[in-house]
Amino acid sequence: MQLIAFRVFNHRHYGTKLRGNNDKDYIGSLKFENTGITMGYEELFPPANMAWSGHAAKRFGSPFVDVFTDRIDVDPIILSHAAVATGYTIRDFYEKPELGIHCVSYISEMYDLLPVTHWFFSLPWVTELGLTLEYKETLPPISTGPIISEPEEVDKLEVASMSDLRKGWTYPMYKRIYDYVGANLAQTLVPISYGFDLVGAPGELCGVENLIMWTFTDPDVVDKLIDVYVDTSVNGAKCMAEDFGFAMLIVGSVLANNDIFDDASVEKFSAKKMRDYVNKSFRGGAGPQLFYHFCGNHETSYKVFKDNLVWSPLTVTHIGYSGQNVFPSDVLRQEFENVTTCMGSVDTKLMINPNPVKVYEQSKEQLLKGRDSKKGYILGSSCECPPYTIPGCMHAMVKAAQDYGTYGTW
């Protein structure tokens, strides 16, 4: 299946369509070749363990409502690993989102993680702004362009309205995913709208090299480009809030990290835009849950966020790295515990190292540094868990949380 999109400038709406190459292409169901049998993905999985789900839901609520159940939660960022661990492919995860999210639910129970489901890749809303995405065998969908190559072109780029988004690709897919979850995995349903990487995704619109160069040569153009992406993402959040009554927001600073930008640029192009995204989304009825994800190296840039971001009563903040190392949970705690639940990191590189004790030791270290955070602590992974994450390594994180994160034992 190939996703075709085309950009039309001059006050036109961008058309997006999915093209199926043959009758093996489906949305929402699998067809077994030569059998004529089509089944819904839900038929591929045993029923969820509702007792586990209820317990995990209480545990998940612990850091938010100060009723402490069991232990600190482990919430590694699992995406296509869920599909791989269930016997499917990386491509299946992205190309068949309902299957993907069901895999996430299934293996979350297996690993004893969170009782909520998610499905995601890093380029929401870009097809509506003119990019074409292509599914890959071993990667999330990638952009094949066309990119905006001249700063002047940015002026012609327009925000996709709520009705544009409803006719586009990203939103109908999310609507479908959450309708599927509501029908089949209702106990795990938290509708999530992704602003995600408010610098990285616009970077795809013009090419990352251009974006970085323009931050020096044409900062106003970068500003405008990011604003178009922000406002489009806000409209996405508003669609979800309209349809589901609320929408958790996940927004990150990923490309905007210290490997590429100085702190002032992270503040200007990322933190302030994240504030704008959340403010406008809240005005549109989205929230109240917020997840801030600072991926990559935030060695010093972590300091620009506290005074710029919106802090709702249900916020989690997560930082990946400080230089080459995982971001230390004591620094995370010190900076953020007054305004948010803190999520610490275990280095995802360790998750494919056949040495579970390394994962265990690092998890322990982060738990000891972070577990007393005033508004609660969650143990996460520095970035997405690799698709071929070793189950024994995942278990080592959970085991560390049992040993060093059981409430009432320290």
Place this chain on the structure above:
Amino acid sequence: MVSYENKAILEERGIKESDVEEVIASGTKIKNGASDVLSKKRIGDVTYYAMANGDVVKTAYSHKMSVGAVVNVQSDSDWVCLKCNEAAKEGTADVEYMGVSRSGPAIVCPKCGDAWVEEYLATKTVAVAEGLFEAKRA
């Protein structure tokens, strides 16, 4: 005497006229560029707000959580604290509900440390958050 632009909203939101009058008479106030005055007062276990322009009440709303100290002062807002005659800012304040202390976005006065929750937050974000607290603490 005040008049109401939309009296139906009071009933919808379970707010009594006497509460609105009390908030306007003795609440703490901020004023915006359009001369709307937002008054706030905690009465019992509820914080009530009334926004009026002159004698006309434009809207009223409430939240159950209590708003405490200012955590940080962030960006400029359209509001001025009438007690201090000082520019109020967008910022973060401590909030407390059912014994749980968290943070929430608010309009804050850097001088007197008072904080006001705007209508869109009180009626949507905060209302949903309060519902989640109630469900989880039950």
